[in-house]
Amino acid sequence: KETVCIFGTGDFARSLGHKMMQCGYSIVFGSRGAQTSSLIPEGATVLSHAEAAETSAVIILAVHRTHYSFLENLREVLRGKVLVDVSNNLKINQYPESNAEYLAQLLPGSKVVKAFNTVSAWALQSGALDASRQVFVCGDDSKSKEKVMEIVRSLGLTPLDKGSLLAATEIENYPLQLFPMWKYPIYLSLVLSAFIFFYCVVRDVVYTYAKKQVDRSFFIAISIPNRVCPAVALILLALVYLPGIFAAVLQLYRGTKYRRFPDWLDKWMLCRKQLGLVALAYAFLHVLYTLVIPIRGYVRWRWSSYVIAQVLNNKTEPLNNERAWMSDSYVSLGILGFFLFVLLGITSLPSVSNSVNWREFRFVQSYLGYLTLVLCTAHTLVYGGKRFLNADTYPWCLPSVYILSLIIPCIVLAMKFFLIFPCIDRPLTDIRQGWE
Amino acid sequence: KETVCIFGTGDFARSLGHKMMQCGYSIVFGSRGAQTSSLIPEGATVLSHAEAAETSAVIILAVHRTHYSFLENLREVLRGKVLVDVSNNLKINQYPESNAEYLAQLLPGSKVVKAFNTVSAWALQSGALDASRQVFVCGDDSKSKEKVMEIVRSLGLTPLDKGSLLAATEIENYPLQLFPMWKYPIYLSLVLSAFIFFYCVVRDVVYTYAKKQVDRSFFIAISIPNRVCPAVALILLALVYLPGIFAAVLQLYRGTKYRRFPDWLDKWMLCRKQLGLVALAYAFLHVLYTLVIPIRGYVRWRWSSYVIAQVLNNKTEPLNNERAWMSDSYVSLGILGFFLFVLLGITSLPSVSNSVNWREFRFVQSYLGYLTLVLCTAHTLVYGGKRFLNADTYPWCLPSVYILSLIIPCIVLAMKFFLIFPCIDRPLTDIRQGWE
Amino acid sequence: KETVCIFGTGDFARSLGHKMMQCGYSIVFGSRGAQTSSLIPEGATVLSHAEAAETSAVIILAVHRTHYSFLENLREVLRGKVLVDVSNNLKINQYPESNAEYLAQLLPGSKVVKAFNTVSAWALQSGALDASRQVFVCGDDSKSKEKVMEIVRSLGLTPLDKGSLLAATEIENYPLQLFPMWKYPIYLSLVLSAFIFFYCVVRDVVYTYAKKQVDRSFFIAISIPNRVCPAVALILLALVYLPGIFAAVLQLYRGTKYRRFPDWLDKWMLCRKQLGLVALAYAFLHVLYTLVIPIRGYVRWRWSSYVIAQVLNNKTEPLNNERAWMSDSYVSLGILGFFLFVLLGITSLPSVSNSVNWREFRFVQSYLGYLTLVLCTAHTLVYGGKRFLNADTYPWCLPSVYILSLIIPCIVLAMKFFLIFPCIDRPLTDIRQGWE
Numbered sequence A, B, C: 001k002e003t004v005c006i007f008g009t010g011d012f013a014r015s016l017g018h019k020m021m022q023c024g025y026s027i028v029f030g031s032r033g034a035q036t037s038s039l040i041p042e043g044a045t046v047l048s049h050a051e052a053a054e055t056s057a058v059i060i061l062a063v064h065r066t067h068y069s070f071l072e073n074l075r076e077v078l079r080g081k082v083l084v085d086v087s088n089n090l091k092i093n094q095y096p097e098s099n100a101e102y103l104a105q106l107l108p109g110s111k112v113v114k115a116f117n118t119v120s121a122w123a124l125q126s127g128a129l130d131a132s133r134q135v136f137v138c139g140d141d142s143k144s145k146e147k148v149m150e151i152v153r154s155l156g157l158t159p160l161d162k163g164s165l166l167a168a169t170e171i172e173n174y175p176l177q178l179f180p181m182w183k184y185p186i187y188l189s190l191v192l193s194a195f196i197f198f199y200c201v202v203r204d205v206v207y208t209y210a211k212k213q214v215d216r217s218f219f220i221a222i223s224i225p226n227r228v229c230p231a232v233a234l235i236l237l238a239l240v241y242l243p244g245i246f247a248a249v250l251q252l253y254r255g256t257k258y259r260r261f262p263d264w265l266d267k268w269m270l271c272r273k274q275l276g277l278v279a280l281a282y283a284f285l286h287v288l289y290t291l292v293i294p295i296r297g298y299v300r301w302r303w304s305s306y307v308i309a310q311v312l313n314n315k316t317e318p319l320n321n322e323r324a325w326m327s328d329s330y331v332s333l334g335i336l337g338f339f340l341f342v343l344l345g346i347t348s349l350p351s352v353s354n355s356v357n358w359r360e361f362r363f364v365q366s367y368l369g370y371l372t373l374v375l376c377t378a379h380t381l382v383y384g385g386k387r388f389l390n391a392d393t394y395p396w397c398l399p400s401v402y403i404l405s406l407i408i409p410c411i412v413l414a415m416k417f418f419l420i421f422p423c424i425d426r427p428l429t430d431i432r433q434g435w436e
């Protein structure tokens, strides 16, 4: 197989060299100090930069951007060669232009291709390539790009052509990100959780202690999380569908869809997926916390005291049919809601959402999504049942958490209800189709 | 970057133009009325069709098929140019030939490429590309196709080469489908559910009321769904494996596998995946409905009345070892069955099924699939236990639902049992390998 | 469309021919006995090998490797043609060189391309292509490869270019594998399960019977599996993170990361994903077995006897606050641990792990992974609670299973604790960055 030259003998250079030699390439390293060290993979040659460059048509530049200046002296040797830039930066948008574009400016005679920067040296060496399998490639010369993509493929990686060198900025920023789209949804959910948590501690633990001198601090382990999780889940779920309503109102008001939404709405629209998945995570926790209820020591104690009290008073409570209806139906609504919730989650998996068409995706996400919201809201409403009204049971005038959690969902559903009236829906549809 | 011309200034034309300008292309719109409106993305030029066509080698035709006739006058200008057809129809197979083929006949001198029709204008504009990321491309000239695929890539979308222009029909039908393969399985499951639901209402609610004047209407919320769901799940699961048995019998009878199966069998074989996933959904609901049993108000009431009755009668029931065995083992079988069921579901995810080979896929789907069926059937049989026999407890001679749900699974398992006898398996294997 | 020639009229030849004719190709079969049989798809021609070869530039060789010798006589006819090798072997690495390379040696004048071997004849015929959609292609001539990939695409399959003909060995071995990476993790888990199972049978069933003459054999159905599953899950989870610690210690000791790890460590590092997923499966079973506890006949009997005993003794146990805390908090820790466990599972799905970058993947797998281990260990420790100490309750001096299952996790966490001390972490980080 062909000879490939790698500039630099650092961590990445050696790992890549090692891997490429395993795949049948001959490797020549170009280094400042051209002596073979014990670290260099066996069988590779180390030469000076200029000598090394002459041995091959493809040169992989495994050197940090700050050192690129040494290449200026090699301009002639590198003319017409394919130069692969693998460099990463330490911060997002650290330099005004991307490293690859900088390199292309430095060496206008060479064909610069950006590649390999998303692959970690350690992954290459150890073979544990889980999140490093896709290699984004970009470059202005399509022949050179094809050559590099051939190398990528033969290493068992998947090249992904990203177009011209303009894409290099994006490619260089990619490995520095840590879930950028998830940041706001997760912050929001944490803030909400903390608030509701303290609210519940005051309401259920402090109040009980203050009023009745009963220590219920262990509620912190399960009972209170099982109020926090469903409430946050329901609020977040409503927040997924709220921006769509704002958008519709704005479009109706403006009479056109061709004016950009305000920035906050735009951002909100784009992180609905993440909001929804965080809501699903909270709902999942709610379900687990609910299903373990009968195993809890406290609950078992309460049930047995209840039975014993009945026996000692020598009376048996008859079945209250209405209560049985209420109890069964709110649980059933919760189950159906959760089922649809999981379905929404499954269709968000990249491989599933890529194998449905847009119509099918909207059917699941928009129609079934609203149905989920309706079911979950109904679940909470029926759970509340008659308790809503007798507000005198509110400790310190603090309403129950489920009442607070119902506010946004009810608003969303009410507004959506108006929006589907034909007299409002028709102009909206017209606007969205671009007829003005 | 290069200049691209777009014919039409409608919704799709503007959205695509806008997006392409963001990615560095210059855009020239070709329009009947060649004046710049406020809706046109800033920076784009609007010219007449002929003038616009001359500025670029690639022309994207964002006009409905019904208006294609105006292109006949431009035949000369468009000669040799790449013409991208993005059009969709309103109905599946609306015209005898696909829009792209029609265009190619209209303009034999141009190179027609079909692309972009699966992308929604709104998704392009808003950036929420979830189900619109794959762009199917087809065309007879591979250079033109490559050019279009380069544009697709630079917009951040994934081109998928579908071959020659013959594929255009399929590509144009794709965005009009709404889960075509899921239709029959879902109808079937709904019909089954409705039937079993009414059967249970009669058996458990109406009968109880008629005979004992006891109101058990709240069974509709959980108890009856928890009979319907497992029964439908079990029947559908058996229906997944039944067609394979029919196929085997037919092949044995005919002595060859080279005669086509009857149409209904063919269709049935092809929707087994969907049948299986619907069955999984029902099983999932069954599990949830089962796990909430101890939380239900009614159940807690029943348990406490039972305890109180024992106390008041001053007798303690000893542990019935056999009943404990039965109760524990049917639940355990259900858990194992559900676990394998979920495993089958996971291997159906497109990204998982694409990363296993055929042997592995068959191992999971066929072997573990039958094991799932065996476990689920055993679960139901053990649940039924001794109750099968004393038919005099059947209200109005209606057997329990689990008895009905066992019929098909037992038939499937019995027939499969015969098919794996060596004396039958050997000729079958021979037939399938094509030796006659 | 073009004419393609297929050598052989066997199972695969006919299925492929049939499918290709559906997609618009004309097919000419080359056969020893050049007569049309009824099995040949209608519309295809059957000729002698030499005649058939002349009709087309692409020849698909659907003949077993053992018969390749007949091609030597056709060397002249096949010169310059694209020869597609579809063959598979019966065993992994059956021959010293791959079939495709052997063919290339046999016919140096032809352009050999390996393809289609991962597709099953039956899948082609029936259209159920679930695990056969990816067609690995390799070959030394890139034009021929492109031609074959075009055919692959037009059949609705996805070609995957694997580089030069060197890759043929790997491609030929692929369809013969049956979960090679899962073998050790699954064996290990089975051995562990069997050991703990018998340990529990002795401890919980045999001992009870021997000492108290009480028959608890039904524990085998749920109680004992619910000891085995969590214990195995916890041990496997710890074994996922143990090799990373060994690696760190070894690197510290050696002072370099450029010496290869011993073979066993390398293998262990590479099957951590599978170990982790098997652990998840066991944890899932543990959760299901735990959630059904209140439905079990035995448990209901025990609870009611407990209540009845209290009543008959006329005393009501007060709520033990500490025990409520303990019971609630170990369950809560388990829930949180399981939640993160599921998250790790979701990020292992190929489509998800491909859409996160390396930094994100490490964040989830390494940080959240350790958090999972901490939570699960804490869950078990708190569950054990005070029972650890009074060893006199151990039947036959056999400690409880949870004590055994805690050994490895505690070792792993203790060692990790030392490794994150700055004075140890700093040199380790330096070593990993390659500075020596």
Ligand SMILES: Cc1cc2nc3c(=O)[nH]c(=O)nc-3n(C[C@H](O)[C@H](O)[C@H](O)COP(=O)(O)OP(=O)(O)OC[C@H]3O[C@@H](n4cnc5c(N)ncnc54)[C@H](O)[C@@H]3O)c2cc1C
Pocket: A237, A240, A241, A243, A244, A245, A247, A248, A251, A257, A272, A273, A274, A275, A276, A277, A279, A280, A341, A344, A345, A347, A348, A349, A353, A362, A365, A366, A367, A369, A432, A433, B122, B128, B130
């Ligand atoms: C568990 C879970 C998972 C989720 N996963 C995803 C996911 O993977 N991807 C995702 O995007 N979302 C996801 N979501 C979020 C949500 O379900 C979707 O965004 C859903 O499409 C929102 O529906 P909608 O009807 O409110 O909004 P949309 O259908 O987006 O409509 C909102 C507004 O956009 C405008 N609009 C819509 N269509 C058009 C059009 N054709 N032309 C012009 N304007 C239009 C209108 O103004 C409309 O009011 C998820 C949610 C949950 C709970």
Ligand SMILES: Cc1cc2nc3c(=O)[nH]c(=O)nc-3n(C[C@H](O)[C@H](O)[C@H](O)COP(=O)(O)OP(=O)(O)OC[C@H]3O[C@@H](n4cnc5c(N)ncnc54)[C@H](O)[C@@H]3O)c2cc1C
Pocket: B237, B240, B241, B243, B244, B245, B247, B248, B251, B257, B272, B273, B274, B275, B276, B277, B279, B280, B341, B344, B345, B347, B348, B349, B353, B362, B365, B366, B367, B369, B432, B433, C122, C128, C130
């Ligand atoms: C939860 C769940 C998920 C599922 N997901 C999927 C899925 O993703 N994809 C999917 O396809 N199915 C799926 N199924 C359906 C089912 O599991 C599979 O179709 C399974 O392969 C059927 O097994 P079988 O042994 O009955 O049939 P098969 O293995 O398909 O065999 C059926 C018949 O086909 C013929 N046949 C089989 N092999 C050959 C051969 N080599 N040559 C000639 N003839 C042959 C024989 O006549 C045989 O009797 C799913 C099922 C469930 C419950």
Ligand SMILES: Cc1cc2nc3c(=O)[nH]c(=O)nc-3n(C[C@H](O)[C@H](O)[C@H](O)COP(=O)(O)OP(=O)(O)OC[C@H]3O[C@@H](n4cnc5c(N)ncnc54)[C@H](O)[C@@H]3O)c2cc1C
Pocket: A120, A122, A128, A130, C237, C240, C241, C243, C244, C245, C247, C248, C251, C257, C272, C273, C274, C275, C276, C277, C279, C280, C341, C344, C345, C347, C348, C349, C353, C362, C365, C366, C367, C369, C432, C433
């Ligand atoms: C449910 C579940 C699913 C899982 N799925 C996966 C999966 O899909 N893919 C997968 O790989 N694992 C998976 N795992 C296993 C495990 O979570 C990961 O392997 C995880 O990364 C191990 O973390 P660690 O910190 O021990 O090891 P690592 O982060 O791999 O580090 C281990 C050792 O490698 C060396 N090392 C690490 N980074 C570097 C570096 N940059 N340079 C040099 N040396 C380095 C060090 O010696 C370090 O001690 C899964 C586990 C579970 C429980």
Ligand SMILES: NC(=O)c1ccc[n+]([C@@H]2O[C@H](COP(=O)([O-])OP(=O)(O)OC[C@H]3O[C@@H](n4cnc5c(N)ncnc54)[C@H](OP(=O)(O)O)[C@@H]3O)[C@@H](O)[C@H]2O)c1
Pocket: A007, A008, A009, A010, A011, A012, A013, A030, A031, A032, A033, A061, A062, A063, A064, A065, A067, A070, A086, A087, A088, A089, A116, A117, A118, A119, A120, A121, A122, C433, C434
């Ligand atoms: N490590 C990774 O996981 C990873 C992953 C993706 C991309 N990358 C990129 O790969 C490149 C190299 O990274 P690395 O981790 O290998 O770095 P490194 O270990 O620090 O090695 C850098 C190499 O550059 C050479 N060099 C240093 N100063 C120089 C100078 N003034 N002039 C010329 N050459 C000089 C040295 O080689 P000689 O002594 O032989 O001259 C040195 O070995 C970086 O751009 C990085 O962003 C790394």
Ligand SMILES: NC(=O)c1ccc[n+]([C@@H]2O[C@H](COP(=O)([O-])OP(=O)(O)OC[C@H]3O[C@@H](n4cnc5c(N)ncnc54)[C@H](OP(=O)(O)O)[C@@H]3O)[C@@H](O)[C@H]2O)c1
Pocket: A433, A434, B007, B008, B009, B010, B011, B012, B013, B030, B031, B032, B033, B061, B062, B063, B064, B065, B067, B070, B086, B087, B088, B089, B116, B117, B118, B119, B120, B121, B122
């Ligand atoms: N909208 C989508 O989401 C979407 C998605 C995929 C594909 N498509 C396809 O894109 C194409 C355009 O869709 P659209 O939604 O943009 O439709 P549209 O908004 O109705 O626009 C159609 C455009 O065609 C031009 N036109 C109309 N009549 C014409 C005539 N007689 N002669 C010449 N030009 C005429 C007009 O432009 P001028 O006034 O400037 O001449 C008009 O703006 C369709 O084929 C559609 O199937 C649309």
Ligand SMILES: NC(=O)c1ccc[n+]([C@@H]2O[C@H](COP(=O)([O-])OP(=O)(O)OC[C@H]3O[C@@H](n4cnc5c(N)ncnc54)[C@H](OP(=O)(O)O)[C@@H]3O)[C@@H](O)[C@H]2O)c1
Pocket: B433, B434, C007, C008, C009, C010, C011, C012, C013, C030, C031, C032, C033, C061, C062, C063, C064, C065, C067, C070, C086, C087, C088, C089, C116, C117, C118, C119, C120, C121, C122
């Ligand atoms: N079946 C599958 O699912 C599958 C999947 C992937 C790959 N493959 C590969 O496809 C190839 C064919 O498999 P198959 O299942 O079709 O096998 P098959 O049914 O046994 O057919 C083999 C064909 O080879 C020809 N042949 C036999 N002996 C020959 C000889 N001495 N000289 C010349 N030709 C001879 C015969 O055709 P004539 O009588 O017409 O000469 C025969 O029909 C194998 O290499 C196999 O590994 C098969």
Ligand SMILES: CCCCCCCCCCCCCCCC(=O)OC[C@H](COP(=O)(O)O)OC(=O)CCCCCCCCCCCCCCC
Pocket: A179, A277, A278, A280, A281, A284, A342, A345, A346, A348, A349, A350, C342, C343, C346, C347, C351, C352, C355, C356
């Ligand atoms: C049980 C429900 C599962 C419980 C927990 C749900 C957790 C939801 C959070 C998922 C977080 C995924 C991190 C993805 C990282 C990332 O950025 O991933 C980025 C990718 C790709 O995003 P883009 O395509 O937008 O670039 O996004 C995803 O992959 C989303 C993954 C969605 C996962 C949904 C899983 C639902 C599965 C439900 C299974 C059934 C459960 C049954 C319950 C009994």
Ligand SMILES: CCCCCCCCCCCCCCCC(=O)OC[C@H](COP(=O)(O)O)OC(=O)CCCCCCCCCCCCCCC
Pocket: A342, A343, A346, A347, A351, A352, A355, A356, B179, B277, B278, B280, B281, B284, B342, B345, B346, B348, B349, B350
């Ligand atoms: C808990 C189990 C999950 C519960 C619900 C199962 C729902 C099953 C229904 C899935 C419907 C998916 C719609 C797909 C739309 C479509 O057409 O999708 C089309 C795609 C692609 O199909 P093709 O590859 O055939 O073209 O098909 C799929 O993607 C199938 C998705 C399978 C999903 C299986 C999910 C199982 C996950 C189990 C997780 C673990 C759960 C643990 C439980 C405690």
Ligand SMILES: CCCCCCCCCCCCCCCC(=O)OC[C@H](COP(=O)(O)O)OC(=O)CCCCCCCCCCCCCCC
Pocket: B342, B343, B346, B347, B351, B352, B355, B356, C179, C277, C278, C280, C281, C284, C342, C345, C346, C348, C349, C350
């Ligand atoms: C509930 C959790 C799910 C329960 C069971 C977990 C089972 C884990 C075992 C998965 C086995 C998959 C076989 C893959 C075959 C293979 O080789 O597959 C090979 C592929 C590809 O591997 P490579 O990328 O390494 O080549 O690997 C996989 O696809 C891994 C699949 C991971 C699946 C994780 C699923 C977790 C989903 C959790 C959903 C939420 C559940 C909510 C619970 C209430």
Ligand code: HEM
Pocket: A226, A227, A230, A231, A233, A234, A237, A283, A286, A287, A290, A331, A334, A335, A336, A337, A338, A341, A376, A379, A380, A383, A400, A401, A402, A403, A405, B288, B292, B295
């Ligand atoms: C399997 C599905 C579900 C079941 C079995 C279930 C069950 C329950 C139960 C038993 C309660 C009462 C808890 C208590 O007494 O403290 C409850 C409360 C609640 N549930 Fe659910 N639920 C499910 C799904 C959901 C979903 C998907 C949501 C919405 C996202 C949700 C939202 C709520 C809310 C907001 C409350 C009130 C919390 C409070 O303030 O106490 N539930 N659920």
Ligand code: HEM
Pocket: B226, B227, B230, B231, B233, B234, B237, B283, B286, B287, B290, B331, B334, B335, B336, B337, B338, B341, B376, B379, B380, B383, B400, B401, B402, B403, B405, C288, C292, C295
């Ligand atoms: C976690 C897994 C499972 C558990 C814990 C479980 C538990 C139960 C229980 C407790 C019952 C009795 C319900 C009642 O008394 O009304 C039951 C019934 C039944 N189960 Fe399951 N089950 C599981 C999985 C499955 C699966 C996967 C199937 C098959 C697809 C199945 C099919 C059935 C059937 C057909 C019945 C009889 C329904 C009736 O007529 O009452 N179960 N199961």
Ligand code: HEM
Pocket: A288, A292, A295, C226, C227, C230, C231, C233, C234, C237, C283, C286, C287, C290, C331, C334, C335, C336, C337, C338, C341, C376, C379, C380, C383, C400, C401, C402, C403, C405
């Ligand atoms: C939803 C999550 C979970 C819940 C509700 C839960 C609940 C429980 C319960 C109730 C027990 C006591 C069982 C008994 O009394 O026999 C237990 C034991 C145990 N759990 Fe979990 N658990 C969960 C998740 C996990 C996870 C993820 C692991 C670790 C991988 C784990 C490991 C253990 C271990 C090792 C034991 C001791 C088993 C024994 O020897 O009895 N649990 N768990």
